[in-house]
Amino acid sequence: MITTAPDPQRVREASLEELHRLRLPLPPPDFPLVWEPGDQLRLRPGPEIEARAAILNVVLARAYGLPPELGVQWLSEARLVSRLTPPEWQFVAESTGDQHAFARHVEALFALSWLLGIAMDLDPLRPADAEGLSERLPDLRQGESFEAWRRRTLVALRSASAAAQQLDLYYCLGWSLGECERRQLPPPVEANVAVQRRWALEWAVVFAGPYHGAAPGWEQVDLST
Template sequence: MKAAPDPRAVRDASLDELERLALPLPPPSFPLVWEPGDEVELRPTGELEARAAVLHVVVARCFGMPTEAAMSWLLNSKLVDFVTPPEWQFVAGAKGDHRSFVLHHDAVFALSWLLGLSGHLDATAPPEERMMSQMPDLPAGELFNAWRSRALVAPRDATDAVVLLDLYYCLDWAFQEAEKLGVELPGEVDSNAIGQRRWALEWAVTFTGPYHEDPPEWEEVDLSV
C-alpha cells in the first residue's frame, strides 16, 4: 500500500490527454476517482493472473472452444472458484450475451498490461497482436500454473496503474459522449473497448481511505458513473 498521487494533478493530465485526442471534456462536476491522502495498491498478482486467465477462457469459448474443454481446463487449473456465476453459465451452457463476453478481450488486454505482459494500453489502438501468445496456450492444454511459470509477469507500479485508471475513467465518459454526438473517435477503438479496459482497471486497483468501501468483486464494479 502506498500513497496515491494528487488526484487533481492526475485529473488535469487526463483532461489534457482528452483535449489532445479532440474528445469531449466531462463537466466540472465530474467526480474524482480518489481523494487526497488515500492509499492505493494492486490486487495480489495471483488474483490478477487468475482473472486474466478466466477471461481468456471465456473469450475462447466465444470463438469456438468446446464446452467440455473449457470446463476441464478451469477444473484442472483449479480456477473454478475464480469464475463468476455469469461466466460459469456462459462457459458451461452458452447462456448470456455472447457479444458482451467477446468484448472481454479488451479487459484481458488491460490485465495483461497491469501484469507487464503488454507494452502499452493506448486508448487509440487495439490490443497487441502478441497478447494472445502471452496468455495460456489453451489448444496445447497449457494449464494455469504452467503458464505462470512461462509468463514471468512483472506487475506495474500501483502509481502508474492509478494514473491510467483516472485517464480511462475520463475516456469512458468522453468516448460515450463522442459517439452520442457523432464526433469522430481518435483511433481504432470504440466506447465498448474503453469500458472493458476501465472495468479491469477499476477492479484491479484498490484504495484505502475514509470514502472507500471494500474492493468490489468483478461483477460488482460500477461503470455507471
C-alpha cells in the same frame, strides 16, 4: 503493498492532456475525481490478477468456439472454477449467456495483461491484439496448463500508482466518448475499449479512504458514473 495515492489533481491534468491529444471533448471542471488527496491504494496481488486473466482467456476462447468440455477441464485442472462468477460459469459450462457480450471482454483482458506487464502499452488507440497478445496467454488448444503458463510468463506487475493513473484516464475517456455520441461526433476510440479497460482497472486498483468501500468482486464493479 499499500501506498498513498498520487495527487488526483495532477493525475487529472495528465488525463485531460491525453484526451486533448485524442481530440476528444474534455469533461467539465467539476467532473468528479476517482480518489481524494490522502487516500491509500494498492493493487490486487499478482496471482489474483493472473487468475482473473486466465479465466477471461477461457471465456473468450469459449466465445470463439472452444468446446465447453475443454474449457471446464482446463479450469478444473487449474483449480480456478471457484473463482468464476455465476454468469461466467454458466457461459463456459452451459453456453448460457450473450456470446457477443463475453467476446467484448478482450479489452478487459488486455488491461489485465498490461497490469501484469505482458502488454506494453495501454494507449487507448492501441488495439487489444497488439504485440501478439494471444501468444502470451495460456494456449488452451495446445493444452498448456495454468502453471506452465505462469512459469513461462515473465510477469512484471505495474505499480498501483501507474494503474490508478490509467484508471483516471479511462474514467475520463468514458465521459468523452459519451459526449461524442451526444454531439454525433466520430469517436477515435470505440466505447467498448473505455468500458472494458476501465472495468479491469476498477477491479484491480483498490482504494482506502473516507469515500471508498470494500474492494468489489468482478461482477460488482460500478461503471455507472
